[in-house]
Amino acid sequence: MKFDRRNFIFGGATLLGLGGLGYLMRSTAPAVASEGNFAVTMTDDEWRAKLGDAAYQVLRHEGTERAFTSPLLDEHRVGVFACAGCDLPLYNSDTKFESGTGWPSFYTYIDGALGTKVDNSLFGQRTEVHCSRCGGHQGHVFEDGPKPTGLRYCINGVSVKFVAA
Incomplete structure (x- = not known):
C-alpha cells in the first residue's frame, strides 16, 4: 500500500472512529455489580456520588484511565493498596513494581481479594480483575510480569487508594 495523505487521513479517521465506538460501548455498559452477588452493593447513583466521575467510570463501567496520569505510579511507601469502592485491601506495597506501562503494576494480590472474568473487548481476549467484595473493575492481569509469579x-490508579502502614 502506498502511504500518502489520503491513506493517512483515512487511517486516522478509522482509528478515531474505533476509539469513539469503544468509548461509547464502555460508557453505556451495565455496572459490574449487576453481574454478580457482592457483599458491598449500592445503586448506580450512590456509586456515582461516592466515587466521582473518573473512578466511577473505571470501577463501575470497566473504563480505563489514561496511562501515566496516576499519582500512585510514584507511590513507594510501605502499606497497602485498597479498593477505592469498598476499602478492601487488594495489593501489598512490596508486590508493586515499575512496569513502564503507565499504570500501577503488581505481581500478585492479597489472597481472596480479587475475582476474574474473561474480557473480550478491544479485539482480543484478556483476563479482567475485579474487587471480590464490591465487584469494582481494577484492571487486567497479563503473563509478562516479574518473578516469582510472572504475572x-x-x-487503574483511580480504582485503588494507598493506605500507608
Missing part, C-alpha cells in the same frame, strides 16, 4: 496486574 502483571495492570491496575
